[in-house]
Each structure stands twice: as structure tokens, then as C-alpha cells.
Amino acid sequence: MTTTTATWLAELTDALGADSVLTDPDVTAGYARDQAMLAPAGTPAAVVFPRCTDDVVAVMRVAARHGLPVVPRGAGSGLAGASNAVDGGITVVMTRMDAVLEISPADRLAVVQPGVVNKQLRDAVAGAGLFYPPDPSSYDWCTIGGNLSTNSGGLCCVKYGVTTDYVLGLEVVLADGRVLRTGRRTVKGVTGYDLARLFVGSEGTLGIITEATLALRPAPKKPVTLAATFATTAQTGQVVERVVTSGLVPSLLEVMDNTCIRAVDDLLKADLDRDARALLVAQSDAGGEAAAQEIAALEELCREAGAEFVHSTDDPAEGDLLLAARRMALPALEQLGSTLIDDVAVPRSRIAQFLDGCDTVAAARALTIGVVGHAGDGNMHPTICFDPVDADQRERAFAAFDDILELGLALGGTITGEHGVGVIKVDWLEREIGPVALDVHRSIKSALDPAGLLNPGTVFRAAHRDATLGR
Amino acid sequence: MTTTTATWLAELTDALGADSVLTDPDVTAGYARDQAMLAPAGTPAAVVFPRCTDDVVAVMRVAARHGLPVVPRGAGSGLAGASNAVDGGITVVMTRMDAVLEISPADRLAVVQPGVVNKQLRDAVAGAGLFYPPDPSSYDWCTIGGNLSTNSGGLCCVKYGVTTDYVLGLEVVLADGRVLRTGRRTVKGVTGYDLARLFVGSEGTLGIITEATLALRPAPKKPVTLAATFATTAQTGQVVERVVTSGLVPSLLEVMDNTCIRAVDDLLKADLDRDARALLVAQSDAGGEAAAQEIAALEELCREAGAEFVHSTDDPAEGDLLLAARRMALPALEQLGSTLIDDVAVPRSRIAQFLDGCDTVAAARALTIGVVGHAGDGNMHPTICFDPVDADQRERAFAAFDDILELGLALGGTITGEHGVGVIKVDWLEREIGPVALDVHRSIKSALDPAGLLNPGTVFRAAHRDATLGR
Structure with a gap:
């Protein structure tokens, strides 16, 4: 440990107390990354656990004094590496x-x-x-x-x-x-x-x-739940589009594709229709007659689109069962290998094209890709399943990840609907937002954090010091 | 006209065409201010009417080259002077x-x-x-x-x-x-x-x-409308609070005080209850049975609070009549003199206290103040009626305006719910947001507009050049 490091660690310990400043590498490693398992992550010099705003102020003052990178984080459930540690920096865990x-x-x-x-x-x-x-x-x-x-x-x-x-x-x-x-x-x-x-x-x-x-x-009212399966993506997309144009506002409208359906059926033995191209699950929490009407209207849209199977229920327990298939999609896909979870939002009118496009990517890259997503808002999570030990598969998985981002942008969408840019989509940010918006980002960052201490390298790169970052 | 002015006017005319650049003071005066009649306003050197984004780009390039202040505006319906002209600057009218x-x-x-x-x-x-x-x-x-x-x-x-x-x-x-x-x-x-x-x-x-x-x-569904009058502000506030705590979400929940009721009754001869302390008007656009239930629940809350009069209707025409009293509140108050319209939002639990406080201000300043507002979201528009020719009244009106902002802040509210800071509340901005937030505002402004060209003096003052602004 250098003298400088000893100095600032002592300053941190003085301010927060020894039990709030961890430096043991075996312990701090547990705070070095989030759930984006394949994202780069550095090694923090210290992990601190503030108990109050004043503690956070003290941390930032020490960091500012010594020019240290600071990475704030919560539980570490992120999926973009946004709270991954920076080499030699302070990771600030806010869970206390x-x-x-x-x-x-x-x-x-x-x-x-x-x-x-x-x-x-x-x-x-x-x-x-x-x-x-x-x-x-x-x-x-x-x-x-x-x-x-x-x-x-x-x-x-x-x-x-x-x-x-x-x-x-x-x-x-x-x-x-x-x-x-x-x-x-x-x-x-x-x-x-x-x-x-x-x-x-x-x-x-x-x-x-x-x-x-x-x-x-x-509080929302007791939900009414619907599930429907379709033979084609066009039918599935038609229902989503008709929901939007009909003025229906369900409280939940989820989709999963055939890959997900089979994976969930394998896991849950739920007697799902293994040949269905897609499954939609919807809920209305409008309450009473309004919810019944909303789900009946949705049921009618599904039948008009040619649904193979439609079922609805106002029994919350049965509704939970219908939703369970959706909730288990990711755990089920994880049975098929390591997963790269993408997060693209497309205009709601483009969902069928997006599902088809993901199929094309899966075929071209010879990979399994299951698509599960929030159909009602166009936010899709194509999940690439692969064997990370197989270098070729791994490379194809990363290529497919990029193909899907490309597809999302081509359909007028965005590279991240809800997971964030983190460290995994920094290269893609500029492609989506363009050089003027990137420059505005940098201007605002410089205005608020001129020394570039806070979470450097996340979301976008600083203009001229990329090479010096420890991740 | 100086040579410099002639130069940049020629540049603007070259870029936008002569019919899009006005300099005749008699004409440009019509674009010098918005509806905040007593707010300060400068005299623009030119008023321009861009037809496309490229025209706006050309204007900003001329302004940047010559260091000219630029004030964008639309129709001029603002109530805070935010689009009032700056002396010697360019006012950019976006209506084309x-x-x-x-x-x-x-x-x-x-x-x-x-x-x-x-x-x-x-x-x-x-x-x-x-x-x-x-x-x-x-x-x-x-x-x-x-x-x-x-x-x-x-x-x-x-x-x-x-x-x-x-x-x-x-x-x-x-x-x-x-x-x-x-x-x-x-x-x-x-x-x-x-x-x-x-x-x-x-x-x-x-x-x-x-x-x-x-x-x-x-599209919203056919509205069901309710009107109710109350003898006390406490009853009125109780209804608003119970609406919030009961989980009701009407599509409209408006209030007007006794001063407004009387002014509207004078203007419309609408047979309103001239002794009521407050009138609430509410609508539900939930549609059919849901709307009827929502308004029935609201009616019950009004009765529980001790309403003197409650009436509801699902006839849209009759609903419009009930709403007409609310919509005419400001025109009716304008019959009583010039008006200073304030715009304070308070937490919804504080509406009764706010109404009482406005009464206290009116009494202390010996002025008529009518309060009309969006009770459902806590955004109140106390409107001070006065004779602007009477210097003493005018001074008391401005003092009352400030008293009301003070009252809003004291109740945990904000100095502007929807009209904006403009030029009329610049002094109040820092009182609400404090020095750190003001400094962050200035940092962001400097990052995006380092020369301070855009709408200078609006919202907040630049740190060191306040005195040089032409308004």
C-alpha cells in the first residue's frame, strides 16, 4: 500500500469508522460487479458503507482531495455493469x-x-x-x-x-x-x-x-388475467398494435417466444403449447366490471388475430399461475447455458418484426435466443444462451448481442429500455444518440463533476482520458 | 442603427428572407411581452419568424457571432414574463x-x-x-x-x-x-x-x-361531473384530503373561493350560493359504471364533510354548465380591477391552510384576492385584484403577491406550480432552491450556453453580469 493510499484510507476510516471501510480483497471482491457477469470490472481499493448523508459527503471529500474514482452501488442487481468497480477506486455501498x-x-x-x-x-x-x-x-x-x-x-x-x-x-x-x-x-x-x-x-x-x-x-384492484398463444409473430404483433389503437391500457402485457415457452415447459412441466410461436399474458387492475370489460375486449382482439388458445380468469391465484410461466422465463433459459440478456425497446408497432429479426440472428449465429419482454411498452429482452467455455460460441454470442442492438436501432428503437448503458453498451451510446448529444452529455458531466471522479467510463467515455481508466 | 447592427440584421435577412425579419418598433413592440402585464420587458432590435430548423440554426449562428441575446417565444400566453424581450436582442417567434x-x-x-x-x-x-x-x-x-x-x-x-x-x-x-x-x-x-x-x-x-x-x-370517456359547496375551508380541505387517501383519481378537481363565487355570480347571474366559502367541481372520465361509482364516492365524501350543496350529472352539457363557473373565475375577477395571478403549489394536505392564509393576506393588505385552483394537485392561483393607477394599492398588490409566495413555501410548497419563474420570480427562485441548486443551475447553463445568449435574466441571474442585462 502506498503512503497516499494509507493516507486516504485513514481519512475514510476516521470519518466513517473502521467497520464501514473494507479493504480485504477477498471481501471487497464481492462488491466488484453486478449481475452482468461478462462485463469488465476493476478491483476497488476500498468498499465503504455510509450510514448517513454526512458519511457520503465525507467520502466524496476524501475522493475529491485525492482524485479517486468513486462508484456508488446498491444491491448489485444491475444488468449493465454500471456499478462495477474501478481499479483503485472507492465503491460506495448504499445498503445501510x-x-x-x-x-x-x-x-x-x-x-x-x-x-x-x-x-x-x-x-x-x-x-x-x-x-x-x-x-x-x-x-x-x-x-x-x-x-x-x-x-x-x-x-x-x-x-x-x-x-x-x-x-x-x-x-x-x-x-x-x-x-x-x-x-x-x-x-x-x-x-x-x-x-x-x-x-x-x-x-x-x-x-x-x-x-x-x-x-x-x-393500490391497484384485484387483477383479471388473460393468457393467449399464437401461431405467428404477425398475429402476436397485431394484438399488441390493436391494444394500443383500441385505447386499452392493461396493467401488464407480456410476451414470450417459442424458445422461452419450451424452456419454461421443460422446467415447470406446465403443459404449455410447445408449438406456439408466442404466448401473451395480460392483466387488468381496473377493478370489477371495468377490468372484466378490458380483458373481454383483449380476448376479442386475440380471437380476431387468430389466437390458438385464449383463457382468462378473475381468480388471482389462477392469474398468478398464468403469470408464473412469464416469471420463470429467465430462470428457464438459464438452464440452457450462460445467458447474455439484451434490453432493446422498439416502437410498439414493430414487435412482430423484432421477434422475427431475433430469429434471424439466432439462425445466422447458430445460437439459442429466447425472447421475453414487455410487449405493452415494446421493451424486449432477447436472451442469448451459450457455453462461455466454448470460445467460438462466446464470440458468436457477443456478436449476436450486437446484432440485436443493431436490429433495435434499425426498427426505430433504443439500445436500452430499462437496464441502462453501464459499461457494456458504451460503444453503442454514441451510435444511438449521435455526436452532438454525446458532446452535451460530456458538457453536463464536466459541469457537475469536472474531475471525472464519479463512475468514470460508465454510460460514455470522457473525451480525452479513456485510456487512463482502470476498466 | 450602428454598423454592427446593420451587419447582423443583413445576415439575418440574408438567411431568413426580409419578410421574416422585422425591425419596425411599432410592429416589434407587439412581441415584446407576454400576458404578465406588470413584468419588466425590453425592446427587441429584431423579431424573426423562422420557418424551419435551419432558419433557427441561422439565427443562433448570427447571435453567437455577434454576442446577441436571443429570446424564443410562441404565442405569448405566458404568465411570468419568460418570453419578454431583452433590449437590443433578437426575439424568435416560433409560430410559423x-x-x-x-x-x-x-x-x-x-x-x-x-x-x-x-x-x-x-x-x-x-x-x-x-x-x-x-x-x-x-x-x-x-x-x-x-x-x-x-x-x-x-x-x-x-x-x-x-x-x-x-x-x-x-x-x-x-x-x-x-x-x-x-x-x-x-x-x-x-x-x-x-x-x-x-x-x-x-x-x-x-x-x-x-x-x-x-x-x-x-381518448377519455364521457365525463360525469359533480359540484359541491362548503361553509368552511376545513370542510373543503377535508374532501381533497379524503379524495387522496381514498385512492380516488378524478380527472378534474377544481376549487374556487367565496370571492370567486361572488365575482362569477355577478358576471354570469348563475344563481350560485354567494355565501359559500368554497365551491368544488370534479369530473370522472373513467367511463360508464366506473365513472358513476367514482363520482358517487366523491359525493359521499362531500356529504361526510358537511357539504351545503352537492349535485352530480352524467349529462355532458349540464357538466359543462357546472364547469363554466370555474372557467369564468378569472374573467370574473378581471371585472374587479387589474389582476396579479399567482401560482403556488402546496401539498394537497395543506389546501385549507392555504385558503385561510390567502384570506389573512387579503385582510392584512386590504385587497381583494380571489383564489381559484387545481385542488386535486394542490396548484392554487390566488388572484390579486387592484387598481394599478393607485400607487399605494399597486404597492400593496405586489407585497401581497410576495406574501402568498412566502405562505406557499411555509406550507412546504413551491413558488410556481405551472406558470414558471420567468422574470417575475427570479428573486424567489434562490429562496426556494437554495445556493447549491442555484449553482448547479448556473453550471448547467454555462455548459450549454457559455456566452449566456439564451433568454438572459430569466429563471435565474448569471453569477456576475446581472447589471449588464437590458431588463
Whole structure:
């Protein structure tokens, strides 16, 4: 350990206490990466666990003084490597700041610390008859801070939107250690720039979120659930398009392709139709007659499109069974090998073309690709299954990953619907947003973090110092 | 005219054509201010009317070359002076860029130029069974560009949110004339920073919006309408709070106080209860049985709170009559003198206290103040009526305006819910957001507009050159 390192580690320990500053490589390795298993990750010099905003301020001051890279993270459920460690840097784990500070039914909001687990917040507000909609698949272990930093989505988005739609206000520790409070507790407010939404989705590159004021919704009503299978992608796409043009707003509209259907059937022995090209699962939480009507209308659209099988139920337990196939898609695909999970959003009118395109990629690269996704909002997760030990397969898997991004852009879509750019799609960011937008990103980054301390190399590269980064 | 002025005017005329560059002071004076009649405004050296993005690029390049202030504006319906002219600057009127470029029912979005009038867009999408919710009171003449720049709200917000909730993508001409395209056509997308929402609500200080991709909603269903009067503000506030805690989401929930009730009754001879302390008007557009149930639940809440009068109807024409009282509140108050319209949003649990506080201000300043507002989202418009020729009254009116902002902040609210900061609340911005947030604003402004050309003096002051601005 150099003298300099000893100095700043001592400063960190003085500020946070020895039990909040870890340096044992065997321990810190556990905080070096998220769930994007094949993304590059560095080795942190220290992993720290702040207990309060002042602790985060202290960390950023030490980092600023010594020019150290800082990577904030929550539970590490990310899928883009956005919280992967930087060599020699400080990884700031926010999980000890896990208090739900306030739930206000009268103002329909909650104030939380970033380490609160999504499910913990959902359960806490459910007790007051309220609902926090964003529901990433990892909701039972991912943290709100991570959700904010990546602007997480989930199954709810078709009706309820994404994380940024629920952010009223934030407290953020800036790169120089100053504490910014921005936003409000009111439903509306236009005082100055919308800074809160600039930090949301910035993947830890602009500041460390230490508190959030979040809007809530009334609790959803008992769901009515529908499942339908189709012989062609055209039929499947037609239903999604007709849902949009008919003005239906189901609370959930999910799709899985034949590869997923077979994988799930293998795993669950669920007697699924193994020859169906696609399975749609939908729910309405509009309640009572309205939900029944919404699902009946959807059932009619499925039959008009030529569905092979349609079934609906207002029994929540049976609905859960219908949804189980969808929820098990990824675990089922994981039985087929290592997985590279992509995350492309396309306009809702292009879903059939996207499914067909993924088939073409799978055939061309001689790989298994299962597509599961949020059909209602066009956010698809083609999942490439491969053997990572086989160098050729591995190379083809990465090539297929890129093919799918290319396909998404060609269909007017985006390279990431909800997982984020992280470190795995940095090269693709500029292709999507172009040089002017990239330059604006760099200008804003420089304005808020001139020394480039916060999560360097994530989302986009600094203009002239890429080579010096430790990952 | 100086040689320099002649030079840049010639450059503008060369680029845009003589019919798009006006300099006659009698004509340009008509573009010097918005509807905030008492806000300061300068005299523009030129008023230009771009027809396309390239024209806007040309204007910004001339401005950048000569260091000229540039003020973008739409129809001039603003209420904060945000588009008021700067002495010697160029006012850019976007009303000729008024094309609805695309309506996509299958992707439930529209692409528009900024000069499209809000009502023009609403009507255009209604033809496709779709709905663009943001509905500022000036919807029949304000432009989408202005709505974007101020993040407009309206009566719809309690259920449908504000303008930023409908922005998918933007094209923006930056201060140096580069064209930024940001955002997407997909429902979801997290590629890079949320730049689109940074420009929304930035009141023309960061760039000139030249195109917008906007999300649409399914057309609302036939409304059911309710009106109720109350003897006390406590009863009124109780209903609003119970609406929130009961999980009701009416599509409209408006309030007007006794001063407004009397003013409207004087104007319309509508046989209103002139002794009622407050009138609530609500609608549900949930459709059929759901709407009837929602309004029945609301009716019950009104009775429980002790309403003096409650009436509901599913006849749209009768509903319009009930709403007419609300819609006429401002014209009715204008019969009582000049008006200063404030725009404070408070947490929904604080509405009774806010109404009482406005009464206290009116008594203390010996002025008539009528409060009308969007009770469902807490955004209140206390309107001060006074004689501007009476210097003492005028002074008291401005003092009352400030008293109301103070009251809003004290109740945990914001100094502007939907009208913007403009030039009239610049002094109040820092009081609400504090020095760190102000500094972040200045950093972002410097990053995107280092020469400070765009709408200088609006929203906040530059750090060191306040004195040099021409307004």
C-alpha cells in the first residue's frame, strides 16, 4: 500500500469508522460487479458503507482531495455493469441507508433512503393502501437507489410508467461533496430546471443519491388475467398494435417466444403449447366490471388475430399461475447455458418484426435466443444462451448481442429500455444518440463533476482520458 | 442603427428572407411581452419568424457571432414574463413552425413543430381517437413550444400529469447553432441522460425547441361531473384530503373561493350560493359504471364533510354548465380591477391552510384576492385584484403577491406550480432552491450556453453580469 493510499484510507476510516471501510480483497471482491457477469470490472481499493448523508459527503471529500474514482452501488442487481468497480477506486455501498423515512397518505408520497429494497417500499406503502409501481424483476432485492440511478422499469410500465415518473425530489451528494436538495413534495412544480430527472438514469455519473421523495398511487384492484398463444409473430404483433389503437391500457402485457415457452415447459412441466410461436399474458387492475370489460375486449382482439388458445380468469391465484410461466422465463433459459440478456425497446408497432429479426440472428449465429419482454411498452429482452467455455460460441454470442442492438436501432428503437448503458453498451451510446448529444452529455458531466471522479467510463467515455481508466 | 447592427440584421435577412425579419418598433413592440402585464420587458432590435430548423440554426449562428441575446417565444400566453424581450436582442417567434408532422395511432404518439397551438394538436389527435392531456387555460391559443418551455399543466393534471410526462423526444437548436436530437419514439428508453426533460421547463434558457415527439393517451370517456359547496375551508380541505387517501383519481378537481363565487355570480347571474366559502367541481372520465361509482364516492365524501350543496350529472352539457363557473373565475375577477395571478403549489394536505392564509393576506393588505385552483394537485392561483393607477394599492398588490409566495413555501410548497419563474420570480427562485441548486443551475447553463445568449435574466441571474442585462 502506498503512503497516499494509507493516507486516504485513514481519512475514510476516521470519518466513517473502521467497520464501514473494507479493504480485504477477498471481501471487497464481492462488491466488484453486478449481475452482468461478462462485463469488465476493476478491483476497488476500498468498499465503504455510509450510514448517513454526512458519511457520503465525507467520502466524496476524501475522493475529491485525492482524485479517486468513486462508484456508488446498491444491491448489485444491475444488468449493465454500471456499478462495477474501478481499479483503485472507492465503491460506495448504499445498503445501510435503508430507512423508509416517511409515508404520507394525505400527500400520496414516501420519503426513503436509497438502500431501501424495492419490495420493502412496496410492502410498507401497501400497509397504507398505496402502491409504488416500478417493479423490476429483481424487486425483492434491488434497491431504490439503484432503481433511481438506472431509471428502472418492470412489468408495470405499460400502464404505470417507469421510476422517473415517480420522482418528486432528491437529495444528492455532488462530486465535490456539496449536498444538493432538488425537487419538491408537491404534485406539480416548475421552479427551475428539472434537476431530479437529470440525476435519475444517470447511472451514478453525476452524484450519489442519498434520499428520494417518491409519488405513490392508490393500490391497484384485484387483477383479471388473460393468457393467449399464437401461431405467428404477425398475429402476436397485431394484438399488441390493436391494444394500443383500441385505447386499452392493461396493467401488464407480456410476451414470450417459442424458445422461452419450451424452456419454461421443460422446467415447470406446465403443459404449455410447445408449438406456439408466442404466448401473451395480460392483466387488468381496473377493478370489477371495468377490468372484466378490458380483458373481454383483449380476448376479442386475440380471437380476431387468430389466437390458438385464449383463457382468462378473475381468480388471482389462477392469474398468478398464468403469470408464473412469464416469471420463470429467465430462470428457464438459464438452464440452457450462460445467458447474455439484451434490453432493446422498439416502437410498439414493430414487435412482430423484432421477434422475427431475433430469429434471424439466432439462425445466422447458430445460437439459442429466447425472447421475453414487455410487449405493452415494446421493451424486449432477447436472451442469448451459450457455453462461455466454448470460445467460438462466446464470440458468436457477443456478436449476436450486437446484432440485436443493431436490429433495435434499425426498427426505430433504443439500445436500452430499462437496464441502462453501464459499461457494456458504451460503444453503442454514441451510435444511438449521435455526436452532438454525446458532446452535451460530456458538457453536463464536466459541469457537475469536472474531475471525472464519479463512475468514470460508465454510460460514455470522457473525451480525452479513456485510456487512463482502470476498466 | 450602428454598423454592427446593420451587419447582423443583413445576415439575418440574408438567411431568413426580409419578410421574416422585422425591425419596425411599432410592429416589434407587439412581441415584446407576454400576458404578465406588470413584468419588466425590453425592446427587441429584431423579431424573426423562422420557418424551419435551419432558419433557427441561422439565427443562433448570427447571435453567437455577434454576442446577441436571443429570446424564443410562441404565442405569448405566458404568465411570468419568460418570453419578454431583452433590449437590443433578437426575439424568435416560433409560430410559423406550426405543422403536425405525424400522428401514429399504432405507437400512440405525435410529432409536432413548436408553433402548433395546443388546441390544434388536441383536435388533430382526437380525430384518431387519441388525447393530448396537458390543457393550460390558454389551450386555444398557446403553442406546444411554449407549453414545453414552461412545462405547462392545466386542469387535467390531477389524473394525467403535466407536459413533461408526455415528452418522448425533442429536437433543439443549441446556443452555438448545433442541432441536438434527443429522446426517442419508444415508450421506454434509458440511453444516456434524460436531456429532453432538462430542456422541458427551462424557459428558453438552454436551447430553442424545434420539434417534439409527444406521447398520447386513449381518448377519455364521457365525463360525469359533480359540484359541491362548503361553509368552511376545513370542510373543503377535508374532501381533497379524503379524495387522496381514498385512492380516488378524478380527472378534474377544481376549487374556487367565496370571492370567486361572488365575482362569477355577478358576471354570469348563475344563481350560485354567494355565501359559500368554497365551491368544488370534479369530473370522472373513467367511463360508464366506473365513472358513476367514482363520482358517487366523491359525493359521499362531500356529504361526510358537511357539504351545503352537492349535485352530480352524467349529462355532458349540464357538466359543462357546472364547469363554466370555474372557467369564468378569472374573467370574473378581471371585472374587479387589474389582476396579479399567482401560482403556488402546496401539498394537497395543506389546501385549507392555504385558503385561510390567502384570506389573512387579503385582510392584512386590504385587497381583494380571489383564489381559484387545481385542488386535486394542490396548484392554487390566488388572484390579486387592484387598481394599478393607485400607487399605494399597486404597492400593496405586489407585497401581497410576495406574501402568498412566502405562505406557499411555509406550507412546504413551491413558488410556481405551472406558470414558471420567468422574470417575475427570479428573486424567489434562490429562496426556494437554495445556493447549491442555484449553482448547479448556473453550471448547467454555462455548459450549454457559455456566452449566456439564451433568454438572459430569466429563471435565474448569471453569477456576475446581472447589471449588464437590458431588463
